[in-house]
Amino acid sequence: MKIGVIGGGQLGRMLALAGTPLGMNFAFLDPAPDACAQALGEHIRADYGDLDHLRQLADEVDLVTFEFESVPAETVAFLSQFVPVYPSAEALRIARDRWFEKSLFKDLGIPTPDFADIQSQADLDAAVASIGLPAVMKTRTLGYDGKGQKVLRKAADVTGAFAELGSVPCILEGFVPFSGEVSLIAVRARDGETRFYPLVHNTHVNGVLNLSIASTQHPLQKLAEDYVGRVLKALDYVGVLAFEFFEVDGGLKANEIAPRVHNSGHWTIEGAECSQFENHLRAVAGLPLGSTRKIGESAMLNFIGEVPAVEKVVAIDDCHLHHYGKAFKAGRKVGHATLRSVDRATLDRQITAVESLIDQA
Numbered sequence: 001m002k003i004g005v006i007g008g009g010q011l012g013r014m015l016a017l018a019g020t021p022l023g024m025n026f027a028f029l030d031p032a033p034d035a036c037a038q039a040l041g042e043h044i045r046a047d048y049g050d051l052d053h054l055r056q057l058a059d060e061v062d063l064v065t066f067e068f069e070s071v072p073a074e075t076v077a078f079l080s081q082f083v084p085v086y087p088s089a090e091a092l093r094i095a096r097d098r099w100f101e102k103s104l105f106k107d108l109g110i111p112t113p114d115f116a117d118i119q120s121q122a123d124l125d126a127a128v129a130s131i132g133l134p135a136v137m138k139t140r141t142l143g144y145d146g147k148g149q150k151v152l153r154k155a156a157d158v159t160g161a162f163a164e165l166g167s168v169p170c171i172l173e174g175f176v177p178f179s180g181e182v183s184l185i186a187v188r189a190r191d192g193e194t195r196f197y198p199l200v201h202n203t204h205v206n207g208v209l210n211l212s213i214a215s216t217q218h219p220l221q222k223l224a225e226d227y228v229g230r231v232l233k234a235l236d237y238v239g240v241l242a243f244e245f246f247e248v249d250g251g252l253k254a255n256e257i258a259p260r261v262h263n264s265g266h267w268t269i270e271g272a273e274c275s276q277f278e279n280h281l282r283a284v285a286g287l288p289l290g291s292t293r294k295i296g297e298s299a300m301l302n303f304i305g306e307v308p309a310v311e312k313v314v315a316i317d318d319c320h321l322h323h324y325g326k327a328f329k330a331g332r333k334v335g336h337a338t339l340r341s342v343d344r345a346t347l348d349r350q351i352t353a354v355e356s357l358i359d360q361a
């Protein structure tokens with residue numbers, strides 16, 4: 001079976017690493033000449049709106065999936081004429097736009113921060129008057145890793161903020177004084193069967209994910225599964241979906257969804273019986289889903305900008321290096337390490353060991 005992937009970054013690369021043993025082949029459509037997934041499959045180097053090359057991709061593959069959600073809606077609609085596309089055009093339409101996704105959460109009774117649609121500075125002024133400060137203003141589309149957003153703390157921050165974010169449609173959210181951030185990675189098959197990985201506790205640095213720790217019997221697991229299950233069903237979703245929550249007052253508030261494999265699920269490659277990457281492929285290919293059970297304690301640390309010395313990373317006990325083969329660049333995700341151990345105390349020591357390598361790098 002040949003899988004077409006829109007986007008050829010590290011997520012595409014890890015999908016191919018998981019699918020190759022299942023007998024799958026891959027083609028990646030990505031305009032970047034150095035797209036790092038090309039080591040694992042065919043690289044169709046073209047823009048996402050290039051209909052000739054989209055048609056070529058559709059003709060070559062059995063189905064198409066995505067490694068990022070900011071694909072233009074027309075691209076998805078065009079491909080869907082010729083080849084099955086998972087997740088669906090509708091799921092992508094909702095997940096790529098913060099207003100649509102938060103509105104869906106609200107319709108489904110899932111708690112969210114207060115939020116408002118912002119189309120002008122006047123809308124922003126009115127929203128700040130009702131939601132209050134501090135608040136977070138985010139572009140409705142195309143934001144990632146904390147980009148395309150601004151925290152508004154005082155009246156002076158509000159002045160001109162609409163222009164500062166590019167005078168594009170935005171959303172204003174009340175600032176959530178969260179005690180922690182968690183994500184739930186779920187997978188739903190074509191027949192509706194749904195499985196959930198354990199909740200993951202996430203720490204961000206400068207808006208970028210730094211550390212994910214898979215939890216053991218988290219008290220909010222069932223609540224999170226209930227919320228995520230509602231979204232999966234409403235979208236008749238097929239594939240892996242990640243749902244980010246704020247932990248607040250012993251409950252959860254929805255932040256955002258990603259209609260794809262997710263950085264906070266990378267630990268599943270070594271830390272779960274079947275990884276998020278393999279389960280995404282199983283789901284879209286119509287295969288039975290794999291077990292989402294965690295193997296021991298597990299965590300993931302991102303390498304941002306550069307990867308520490310390989311010989312030092314792999315010298316740490318049960319530490320698994322993933323080097324994405326990308327050029328080093330400040331702020332760029334260039335790799336990660338998964339840690340696995342039998343108990344939490346050992347895991348914490350391993351995390352400290354990797355962190356000290358990052359500090360030295």
Ligand SMILES: Nc1ncnc2c1ncn2[C@@H]1O[C@H](COP(=O)(O)OP(=O)(O)O)[C@@H](O)[C@H]1O
Binds near residue numbers: 145146176255256
């Ligand atoms: N309403 C909010 N209140 C408090 N912190 C927030 C809020 N929205 C976002 N953040 C912080 O900013 C990070 C990035 O925001 P997010 O909406 O997840 O965008 P991205 O698409 O960049 O991941 C979050 O993980 C969280 O730490």
Ligand SMILES: [Mg+2]
Binds near residue numbers: 244256
């Ligand atoms: Mg996020």
